[in-house]
Amino acid sequence: MLPKFDILTDEQINKIHKNSLKILQEIGVEFSYDPAIEVFKKHGQRVEGHRVFLDPDFVENMVEKAPAQFTLHARNPEHNLVCGGENVIYMPGYGAPFVYDADGGKRDATMADYDNFVKLAGASKNIHMTGGTVVEPTDVSDDIRHLKMAYSHIINSDKCFMGSSSGYEFARDAIELTALLHGGLDVIKEKPALICLINSVTPLKYDDRMLGGLMAYAEAGQPMVIASLVMAGSTGPATMAGALSLQNAEVLAGITLTQCINPGTPVVYGSTSAVTDMSTGSLSIGNPENALFTSASAQFSRFYGVPCRGGGGLTDAKTVDAQAGYESMMVLFAASTTGVNFVLHTAGILQYYMAMSYEKFMVDDEIAGMVLRYLKGFDTESDEKMAYDVIETVGPGGHFLTQKHTRKNFKTEFYRPALSDRQSFDGWSKDSLDTNQRAKLKWQEVLANYTPPELDPAVKEKIEAFIEKRSKELMK
Amino acid sequence: MNPIFEEIKDAIVDGDEDLAIELAERVVAEKIDPVQAVQLGFIKGIEEVGAAWTSGEAFLPDVMMAADAMKAGMDVLEEVLAAGEGEGAYEDKGKIVLGTVEGDIHDIGKNIVGALLTSAGFKVYDIGIDQKAEEFVAKADEVGAKIIAASALLTTTMKSQKVLVEYLDDNNLRDKYKIIIGGGPTSAKWGEDIGADGWAETADEAVELCKQLLG
Ligand code: B12
Numbered sequence: 001m002l003p004k005f006d007i008l009t010d011e012q013i014n015k016i017h018k019n020s021l022k023i024l025q026e027i028g029v030e031f032s033y034d035p036a037i038e039v040f041k042k043h044g045q046r047v048e049g050h051r052v053f054l055d056p057d058f059v060e061n062m063v064e065k066a067p068a069q070f071t072l073h074a075r076n077p078e079h080n081l082v083c084g085g086e087n088v089i090y091m092p093g094y095g096a097p098f099v100y101d102a103d104g105g106k107r108d109a110t111m112a113d114y115d116n117f118v119k120l121a122g123a124s125k126n127i128h129m130t131g132g133t134v135v136e137p138t139d140v141s142d143d144i145r146h147l148k149m150a151y152s153h154i155i156n157s158d159k160c161f162m163g164s165s166s167g168y169e170f171a172r173d174a175i176e177l178t179a180l181l182h183g184g185l186d187v188i189k190e191k192p193a194l195i196c197l198i199n200s201v202t203p204l205k206y207d208d209r210m211l212g213g214l215m216a217y218a219e220a221g222q223p224m225v226i227a228s229l230v231m232a233g234s235t236g237p238a239t240m241a242g243a244l245s246l247q248n249a250e251v252l253a254g255i256t257l258t259q260c261i262n263p264g265t266p267v268v269y270g271s272t273s274a275v276t277d278m279s280t281g282s283l284s285i286g287n288p289e290n291a292l293f294t295s296a297s298a299q300f301s302r303f304y305g306v307p308c309r310g311g312g313g314l315t316d317a318k319t320v321d322a323q324a325g326y327e328s329m330m331v332l333f334a335a336s337t338t339g340v341n342f343v344l345h346t347a348g349i350l351q352y353y354m355a356m357s358y359e360k361f362m363v364d365d366e367i368a369g370m371v372l373r374y375l376k377g378f379d380t381e382s383d384e385k386m387a388y389d390v391i392e393t394v395g396p397g398g399h400f401l402t403q404k405h406t407r408k409n410f411k412t413e414f415y416r417p418a419l420s421d422r423q424s425f426d427g428w429s430k431d432s433l434d435t436n437q438r439a440k441l442k443w444q445e446v447l448a449n450y451t452p453p454e455l456d457p458a459v460k461e462k463i464e465a466f467i468e469k470r471s472k473e474l475m476k
Numbered sequence: 477m478n479p480i481f482e483e484i485k486d487a488i489v490d491g492d493e494d495l496a497i498e499l500a501e502r503v504v505a506e507k508i509d510p511v512q513a514v515q516l517g518f519i520k521g522i523e524e525v526g527a528a529w530t531s532g533e534a535f536l537p538d539v540m541m542a543a544d545a546m547k548a549g550m551d552v553l554e555e556v557l558a559a560g561e562g563e564g565a566y567e568d569k570g571k572i573v574l575g576t577v578e579g580d581i582h583d584i585g586k587n588i589v590g591a592l593l594t595s596a597g598f599k600v601y602d603i604g605i606d607q608k609a610e611e612f613v614a615k616a617d618e619v620g621a622k623i624i625a626a627s628a629l630l631t632t633t634m635k636s637q638k639v640l641v642e643y644l645d646d647n648n649l650r651d652k653y654k655i656i657i658g659g660g661p662t663s664a665k666w667g668e669d670i671g672a673d674g675w676a677e678t679a680d681e682a683v684e685l686c687k688q689l690l691g
Pocket residue numbers: 094095096097136199200201202229231235280281282283351352353354579580581582583584585586588589625626627628629630631632656657658659660661675676677678679680682
């Protein structure tokens with residue numbers, strides 16, 4: 001693995017860290033959920049109404065309790081994932097309400113799309129887990145959406161996945177389903193198997209629903225991503241250092257709460273901060289500023305000793321075009337080379353999280369494969385890899401194409417593109433397909449050939465019974 | 477022409493809320509014609525900002541701060557204008573109640589819509605985020621608004637826009653107001669499905685829509 005590089009000096013880290021602590025101590029953070037307020041009071045923090053003022057030493061001590069890394073367990077242990085350290089975990093986009101088609105069409109996302117994206121993630125060798133809320137399945141009532149989504153992840157793949165964080169009750173449902181899959185709540189408490197996304201409400205707030213979710217995961221010992229999305233220029237200051245300080249304060253406050261509830265609960269420091277387009281007010285994510293926020297967050301996570309979430313195949317483009325490609329590569333590359341561990345939104349996103357696209361998913365899958373290869377760097381371990389002997393054999397003026405050494409090594413040393421076109425002009429011009437068109441053929445082929453790994457029928461039955469029971473209760 | 481009008485115009489262009497209030501207070505105290513102050517000061521200023529916006533020279537902070545300054549200054553003049561002081565009369569282009577629907581706290585888009593409507597000469601009453609149907613209607617009733625504009629950013633809160641239309645139906649108020657909706661996940665089709673009078677994708681289009689509906 002390549003060493004991850006820093007983008008901030010120690011002095012800059014210190015300055016921003018201090019700025020964040022001052023925000024927490026003097027401006028404070030609003031927690032709308034009463035049980036959270038009680039927790040802070042019990043820990044001796046100053047509370048006025050719903051505003052909590054956090055003592056800097058207290059914050060540092062609590063954040064220290066969070067583990068530097070943890071293992072997320074999959075139904076198939078081959079897909080267990082270590083989150084932290086040098087590792088990077090890729091997964092599909094999260095939360096988009098729309099699907100954009102190859103021909104430029106726009107439609108509401110459905111449960112069928114949901115299943116498809118989970119399958120594409122399940123089939124990919126570059127995408128390590130199947131994510132969560134891979135689209136918003138708008139054709140399913142939101143009373144039971146979280147159950148259907150969890151079921152899709154469980155049934156369509158044996159990789160790790162994410163659960164609902166929409167309030168205490170829904171979060172509990174997701175946790176119980178995962179417990180059924182793994183053999184009990186005590187099993188997953190020992191071996192965490194579900195992770196969720198908790199977002200602050202920038203600037204400086206946490207709402208009831210999210211905090212309810214946070215309490216449920218913390219109690220059950222399941223990991224969570226505590227993330228802040230500062231839109232610099234609108235929900236945060238227009239300066240990079242100011243927006244980063246604000247984000248950092250929010251994430252620290254969230255992590256502090258998790259460690260108060262259950263010390264040692266695995267948490268991931270999360271950032272999706274980016275900038276506001278000052279002509280339209282919309283979020284803009286496919287840019288150098290987002291890449292900088294992402295890399296800085298990775299560095300802050302190292303500083304605090306926790307894993308990091310950030311970045312992704314992020315773009316503001318509406319279709320799979322050059323913009324979609326160059327923006328996504330920039331942000332995913334920055335995230336991966338500067339030490340982000342958990343990359344939500346790796347594949348599929350178009351137009352600042354508003355849409356998922358099947359074609360974009362395949363493009364991002366390719367980008368992910370390229371970046372993963374880059375991260376492996378040079379292998380200089382063995383004489384075989386140093387290749388002196390074969391250089392000697394061929395000598396001046398020969399070629400290597402017919403050497404055993406070549407035949408043996410090229411497959412593991414070179415990344416083989418799945419989507420990119422490397423043909424001659426004549427070869428390409430037989431069909432003249434651009435990336436968008438090739439990606440369309442590709443995902444259709446992948447889906448057609450995918451068989452979900454079988455789930456133990458007894459477990460499946462229990463899970464279905466649980467979903468049926470809860471659906472009845474919730475649809476009343 | 478009283479030089480204060482030029483000063484008011486500049487205050488709006490600069491988005492200087494404090495100065496706009498101060499100047500409006502001087503208009504009242506010195507019994508300067510308020511209608512002229514509005515037309516030659518406030519409106520001139522906001523029109524200038526609006527033109528710069530349309531040509532892409534002005535950015536959101538410019539327009540939004542100008543709209544805030546305009547609103548603050550106009551509030552000071554409200555009483556003397558209502559009392560019919562000054563030559564001729566000043567009338568806004570129409571009153572609009574704007575808010576984010578129940579269960580939803582996203583407000584950036586709503587605020588932009590509010591600012592652009594204000595700068596287009598509408599009088600906007602922003603009731604804030606997480607607002608029930610009753611609250612939209614109560615405000616519209618109170619101020620005599622013609623349009624109710626509701627923003628929703630979540631697929632789960634879009635149905636609150638439907639609830640708003642139904643609320644008007646149920647209370648036999650449907651003909652009294654035009655309802656327009658918007659926000660990220662909404663669409664023209666959703667607007668039609670729930671029986672809204674209009675939908676717009678962007679704040680600029682929202683202004684055009686309101687002009688059409690009241691024109
Ligand atoms: C910023 C943001 C937040 C901020 C909001 C801060 C604030 N003060 O508003 C915070 C962090 C608080 C937040 C919270 C949540 N968010 Co949010 N958020 C966004 C984000 C990134 C940008 C929204 C935005 O401001 N856009 C910029 C403005 C200018 O655009 P706009 O609102 O669409 O407005 C324009 C037009 O739509 C139109 N318009 C708007 N209103 C109206 C009204 C009328 C009448 C008309 C005519 C036109 C009109 O004009 C505007 C200007 O052109 C979006 C993703 C995105 N890219 O949009 C997600 C997004 C909307 N959020 C989402 C979610 C899920 C949430 C949360 C549930 C938690 C979470 N996972 O983040 C909570 C919900 C809180 C709640 N109860 O409402 C999802 C929604 C998915 C879905 N199911 O629909 C999105 C799409 C992100 C995603 N892919 O997951 N969010």
